[in-house]
Amino acid sequence: MMVPATAVAGGIILGMANGAIAASFDVSGQTFKVGASRLVGEGFEQYGGMAKEKNGTIHPVAVSEIADAKLYDLCQSVNASVxxxxxxxxxxAGGGGKPATAKGLLIDMDSLEGDATFTNIQIGRDATDLNEHALPKSFGQSADKVVIKDLRQVARSTSAGTFTLNGLKLKVNVGEQAKECFPDPK
Known part of the structure; x- marks a missing residue:
């Protein structure tokens, strides 16, 4: 699922989520974790890109665009330890059968794990056919639909045209209660 970072080295990609918004902001440099029991997405595209910090530091990422996404039992965690x-x-959010939903979802990620099923997937596409800002001749893939069970993702940024968090619960956890959504990937 991850694309080689070398395929995109040397450039910054501005992602356009469903043609609605641009992820053209500087990232913090800190990653965060996103877990879900299931992600169901319509209109999936993925290609290589770069996330840039304000100080100019560049991070190779896999860029995933999903036109319409549902996330069941969503957990997001940020380690803010001192x-x-x-x-x-x-x-x-998204528990009890009422998933969190996103339109025009754009994710810059370092890693992704889970059990994935793609419908009508096309692998090896020129990424510029998926996004005009992608590097020419870089690797891309697309599918009409994606379902990922037991999603575990480490990301640098997420943006969406609309992100609805049904049953939102935000909490600052300190000490022994300070647990992330899942352990670090191996």
């Missing part, structure tokens, strides 16, 4: 004190911010 020396001597573990702190984790968590956001939970």
């Amino acid at each position: 020396p001597g004190l573990k702190i984790v911010l968590t956001i939970n």
